[in-house]
Structure formats: C-alpha cells, structure tokens
Amino acid sequence: MELPSKSGPFVFDYEGLVEKITRLFILRKQENLSQRVKEQIAPFLRSGPCPTCHGDRYCQRVLACKIDGRNLADWCRMEVDELLPLVRSLTGEVEAPIAAAIAEKLQQLQDVGLGYLNLGRETATLSGGESQRVKMVRHLGSTLSDLLYIFDEPSIGLHPRDLPFLGRLFAGLRDRGNTVLVVEHSREVMAMADWAVDIGPGAGEQGGEVVYQGPPNGLAGCESATGRALRRPLRLAQPRPLGEWLPLEAGQENNLTGFSTAFPKGAVTALCGPAGSGKSTLARAFCRQYPEAVLIDQGGIGASPRSTPATYTKLFDEIRTLFAAANGVPAARFSFNSKGACPDCKGAGYVYTDLAFLEPVRTTCKTCQGRRFGEEVLAYTLRGKNIAQVLELSVEEALDFFTEPKVVRSLRLLQEVGLGYLSLGQPVSTLSGGECQRLKLAAQLRKKSPLYLFDEPTAGLHISEVERLLAIFRRLTGQGSTVLVIEHDLQVVAQADWVLELGPGSGRRGGELVFAGTPAQLAEEKTATGLCLGQALL
Structure with missing residues (x-):
C-alpha cells in the first residue's frame, strides 16, 4: 500500500x-x-482431510511410486511389527543396504515395546510413556564412545513392566565406553545403577548437599529422605465400604473397544495399565461425561520468568488488595507487570545486554536491585514490610506473617503439596519439573469440585512426596469429592480404594477393561499391573 x-x-x-x-x-x-x-x-473453523491427498500428506507424484504394490503412505500406516518383515524381505542390490538400516531402527522400536505403533502417527497423540521410549530409541543404535549421557527422569510415563528395558539401554551405553548419569526417583531405576548419589537433606535452601554416595544397595540404610522412603514397605490400602457408583462409558475412540464400567463415588480410583493401553483416551471420555470435573494433567504451566508461585496461584491478587487497602492506593500500583514496575527493567528485575553474535548477557537491574518495583511503590508497607520484602518470604514464613483467611488458605495449599520452602516471588521458570507439578496441583485445588481427575500426578515427585500426595487424595475424599487418578506408581495403585486396569497390551492390543476391583484383588491377577504389584508386595 x-x-x-x-x-x-x-x-x-x-x-x-x-x-x-x-x-x-x-x-x-x-x-x-x-x-x-x-x-x-x-x-x-472447520477441519477435515485434504481432498487431494485424502490425509496422506504426500503429493500425487510421490504416492504414485510403489514397492510391492504399496506407496509411502501405505508403509507409514503399517505397524512396526507388520513393516519389519516386509523391509527385511527387500534383498535387491540397490535396496538392501537402505533396508538394513531401516530394519535396525524398526527392530529397536520393537525391542522397547513399540511394535504396535505406525510410523505415520503424530507424536502429539503419543502417551507419555510412548514419547519417552521414542526419544530413547535414537540412542540405542549409537556406536559412539567416551560420551556423557544425561537422562532426566526417563521412567516418567512408563509402566513398571517396561522399566527393565531402561536397564538394558543404560548397560548398552555403558558397555560401549560411555558414562551414563540418570536423574531419577524410581526405586527400580535406582537399583539398576552402579553408583548412587543422594542430594539433600531437604529441598530448596535446606538442600544442595551430598548426603550419600556409594552402591545403590546401601542407599536404603542412609538417614535421608530417600533412605527412609526406601525402607518403608509397600502396603495395601485398608478396605472401606463403597457406596454410590458413577457410570463411565468408553466409546470406540482410538483403541478403546467400547465398554461400560463404574467407579465408586467419594473414593480414590486408580486407572492403570501399560503405556498406550488407552488410559488417556478413557480420561477424555470421562471429562466429556463429567464436564464439572477438575482436570490436573501433565501439561506445562507456562513457565514465564514473570510468573511466580504467588501470581500462578492467584495469591498475589489477594496480597495486592491487602496492600492497596492498607495504603489507600489502587491495587495496580503493587503489580510489577503494571503501574508498579521499575521503569528501567519494566518489572523483570534484570536487563539484557545485546552482544550481537554472542548470547545476550543478563544482569540485575541497577535501579531496583532485582526487586522489580519502582521506589515509590516500595515506600508503601503492610505490617512493616513492603511488597518486595513480602515476595521474598517463603511460604512457611508467609504463614506466620499473614492472618487473612483467603491468603492463609492459599498458603496452606502450597505447604500441603510440599512447597513450603519456595519464596512467593521466585520465578516459575527456575522451578524443577516436580515443583511445577505441585504448584499446578496447589492452584487447581483452590477450585472446589465434586470430581477430580489427576493424570500421573507423581511425575517428578520424590518417593517421599508420594505419601503427601496420597494424603491430599484422602482429604479430598473425606470432603465428599471423588478422585480418579491415572497412574503407574505402584504406591498410588496400592493405596487406592478401587482400581481399573486397561490392557492387556498397548495400541491395538489394548483398549480393553481387563480388571476392576480392589488393589488386594489386583495383586492376585496375572495382568501387567497385577504381576508387578504382586511382586512388589513380596
């Protein structure tokens, strides 16, 4: 123009x-x-398959090229188990070297239990356990040595029966002359290690020390949070009478076979089964049938450097209101994202220096000294502290400072999920995966609901924190709420009031309801979870 x-x-x-x-x-x-x-x-918006390729994604010129009567889209629709023999049958002089390399990768997918997947499946539709294994397969065929591999909680999303393949993966990398460092909470994965290092004794400012290093079998004798948790045996929940039941209809979406079941009202129901057995699909059906349910899933929390535990849980809104009422000014004056922000760093607390072709350098703002607020805002106080000093308080310190019921309730929730050591103003981007999970849990627990759906809430949690999570479930059911939790952790399954297991396998071999009953009954069954639970209780 x-x-x-x-x-x-x-x-x-x-x-x-x-x-x-x-x-x-x-x-x-x-x-x-x-x-x-x-x-x-x-x-x-309206979505549908492309009228030209009919969802195959490839142009007609590519689709016209075929091997054994199948084009590239046909090959991608085949499951790994079906595709592997076909690829191995290609023995011609030209295709044999390429086919051998493809067959090796397909074999690795099969070895880690992903033989039911097809190569054209979108990664966004994979379960957590499936995504973990796909990421790991890329390392299985590596011939490099003298490298350091770091795996950050590789057991997340994996069923207990799938954990032995992790040991084979780690041993294979080690035997090729590599060093493998695994950050992990799983008891089974700890036992696979050659050497264990325990960091503690607590979290946040109470942590950061090496409290044990040595063989994994000596870790249980350590007087640390990990050692004490390892010494506690797995126990089944005490059976209690179950009253009213809520129906759950599973359609024929994805691999679900279209069954009907029910779960007890006012109790904890564990939904378990191998990765890819249909648990997440069933959870979506649950949310459609019970839209009033509060969903606490594994999605990210938007870890912006401007987000803090106080802002994420809406606690900061209450605090700003208190400051505004005490000083007779608008609440917006106490927001570092609005009128109260430092004029130089715009409320970030630091400034970036652009170094052209080098990475930018972040330095603490000289005007506000990292406090994010302008000087005129810091002149206002509440019970002797300004807004920046309040944000520097830990959750436990803030419980001693505040007496207002709404603020105390939010702080109690943070303390209840094990985040009492966090400061109110700590950037969420600096939190660990487990801390983010618990922060999200605390934010969602503010919403009172008759139904709660938790999707693998133990992800990123230390084994000593699982008992704290179970206490939250018991508190919710004690208030009359119903809890449905998708979980692989056997401690959660054992402490549930009722268990639903999908299976018997993954993909098209799953999608069936293979068990419904109490944890004690499950431990006697020969299902994937039943066998693992029975072995863990020995």
Whole structure:
C-alpha cells in the first residue's frame, strides 16, 4: 500500500485480514493456543482431510511410486511389527543396504515395546510413556564412545513392566565406553545403577548437599529422605465400604473397544495399565461425561520468568488488595507487570545486554536491585514490610506473617503439596519439573469440585512426596469429592480404594477393561499391573 507524505510516497505492506487469520489461528498448532482463543475461533473453523491427498500428506507424484504394490503412505500406516518383515524381505542390490538400516531402527522400536505403533502417527497423540521410549530409541543404535549421557527422569510415563528395558539401554551405553548419569526417583531405576548419589537433606535452601554416595544397595540404610522412603514397605490400602457408583462409558475412540464400567463415588480410583493401553483416551471420555470435573494433567504451566508461585496461584491478587487497602492506593500500583514496575527493567528485575553474535548477557537491574518495583511503590508497607520484602518470604514464613483467611488458605495449599520452602516471588521458570507439578496441583485445588481427575500426578515427585500426595487424595475424599487418578506408581495403585486396569497390551492390543476391583484383588491377577504389584508386595 502506498500513501502520500511530505517527503514522498510512503510504502508499507498490509498483510490482509484473511492472511493474518490464517497465519495466527489456522496454520498454528491448536495446542499452542489458549483455551479462550480456541473457544473464540471454534465457530469459524472447520477441519477435515485434504481432498487431494485424502490425509496422506504426500503429493500425487510421490504416492504414485510403489514397492510391492504399496506407496509411502501405505508403509507409514503399517505397524512396526507388520513393516519389519516386509523391509527385511527387500534383498535387491540397490535396496538392501537402505533396508538394513531401516530394519535396525524398526527392530529397536520393537525391542522397547513399540511394535504396535505406525510410523505415520503424530507424536502429539503419543502417551507419555510412548514419547519417552521414542526419544530413547535414537540412542540405542549409537556406536559412539567416551560420551556423557544425561537422562532426566526417563521412567516418567512408563509402566513398571517396561522399566527393565531402561536397564538394558543404560548397560548398552555403558558397555560401549560411555558414562551414563540418570536423574531419577524410581526405586527400580535406582537399583539398576552402579553408583548412587543422594542430594539433600531437604529441598530448596535446606538442600544442595551430598548426603550419600556409594552402591545403590546401601542407599536404603542412609538417614535421608530417600533412605527412609526406601525402607518403608509397600502396603495395601485398608478396605472401606463403597457406596454410590458413577457410570463411565468408553466409546470406540482410538483403541478403546467400547465398554461400560463404574467407579465408586467419594473414593480414590486408580486407572492403570501399560503405556498406550488407552488410559488417556478413557480420561477424555470421562471429562466429556463429567464436564464439572477438575482436570490436573501433565501439561506445562507456562513457565514465564514473570510468573511466580504467588501470581500462578492467584495469591498475589489477594496480597495486592491487602496492600492497596492498607495504603489507600489502587491495587495496580503493587503489580510489577503494571503501574508498579521499575521503569528501567519494566518489572523483570534484570536487563539484557545485546552482544550481537554472542548470547545476550543478563544482569540485575541497577535501579531496583532485582526487586522489580519502582521506589515509590516500595515506600508503601503492610505490617512493616513492603511488597518486595513480602515476595521474598517463603511460604512457611508467609504463614506466620499473614492472618487473612483467603491468603492463609492459599498458603496452606502450597505447604500441603510440599512447597513450603519456595519464596512467593521466585520465578516459575527456575522451578524443577516436580515443583511445577505441585504448584499446578496447589492452584487447581483452590477450585472446589465434586470430581477430580489427576493424570500421573507423581511425575517428578520424590518417593517421599508420594505419601503427601496420597494424603491430599484422602482429604479430598473425606470432603465428599471423588478422585480418579491415572497412574503407574505402584504406591498410588496400592493405596487406592478401587482400581481399573486397561490392557492387556498397548495400541491395538489394548483398549480393553481387563480388571476392576480392589488393589488386594489386583495383586492376585496375572495382568501387567497385577504381576508387578504382586511382586512388589513380596
């Protein structure tokens, strides 16, 4: 577009309404959009298979090329178990070397229990355990040595029966001359190690010390949180009478076979089974049937450096209101994202220095000294502390400082999930995976609901923290709420009031309800989870 001006014509590009909507909302992945935006654009969007390729994604020239009567899209639709023999049958002079390399990767997928997957499946549809194994397969065929491999909680999303393959993976990398460092909470994975290092004794400022290093079999004798947790035997929940039951209908979505079941009201029900057995699909059916349920899943919490435990849990809104009432000024004055922000760092607490081709350098803001607020804001106080000093308080210290019921309730929730050591103003981007999970849990527990759905809430939790999580479940059911938890952790399964297991396998070999009953009954069964639970109770 060209517009006249005093210095001559002024030319600028106008993207256009259709192009802008297409770029912002249609071409972007829907999971990257906020729920509010999804709801706003839903009436204007319609999705369906491409009329040209019919969902195959490839152009007609590619689809015209075939091997043994199948094109590339046909091969990608085949499961690994079906594709592997076909690839091995290609023995011609030209295709044999390529087929051998493909067969090796397919064999590795089969070795880690992913033979039921097809190569064209979108990674966004994989379960947590499936995604973990796909990421690990890339290392199985490596011939490099003298490398340091670091695995950060590789057991997340894996069923207990799938953990032995981790030991084979680690041993294979080690035997090729590599060093393997595994950050892990799983008892089974700890036992696979050649050497164990325990960091503690507590979390946050109470941690950071090496409290044990030595053979893994000596870890249970250590007087640390890990050692004490390892010494506690796995116990089954005490049976209690179950009253009213809630129906749950599983359609034929994905691999579900379309069964009907029920779970007890006012109790904890564990939904378990191998990775890829249909648990997440059944959970989606649960949410559609019971839209009032509060879902606490494994999704990220938006770890922005401007987000803090206080802002994420909405606790900061209450604190700003208290400061505003005590000082007779608007609450917006006490927001570092709004009117109260330091004018130099804009409330970030630090400034970036651009070094052209080098990484930018982050330094503490000299004006506010990292406190994020302007000087005039810091002059206002509440019971002798300004807003920055309050944000420096830990959750436990804040419980001694505040007496207001709404604030105390939010602080109690943070303490209840084991985050009493965190400061209210600590950037969420600096939290560990387990801390983020618990922060999300505390935020969701603010919402009172008759139904709660937890999707693998033990992810990132130390084994000593699982008992704290179970106490939260018991408190919720004691208040009359119903808890459904998708979980692989045998401690959670053993302490549930009722268990539903999907299986018997993964993918098309799963999707069936193979067990419904108490944990004690499950331990006598020959299902995937039953065998693992029975062995753990010995």
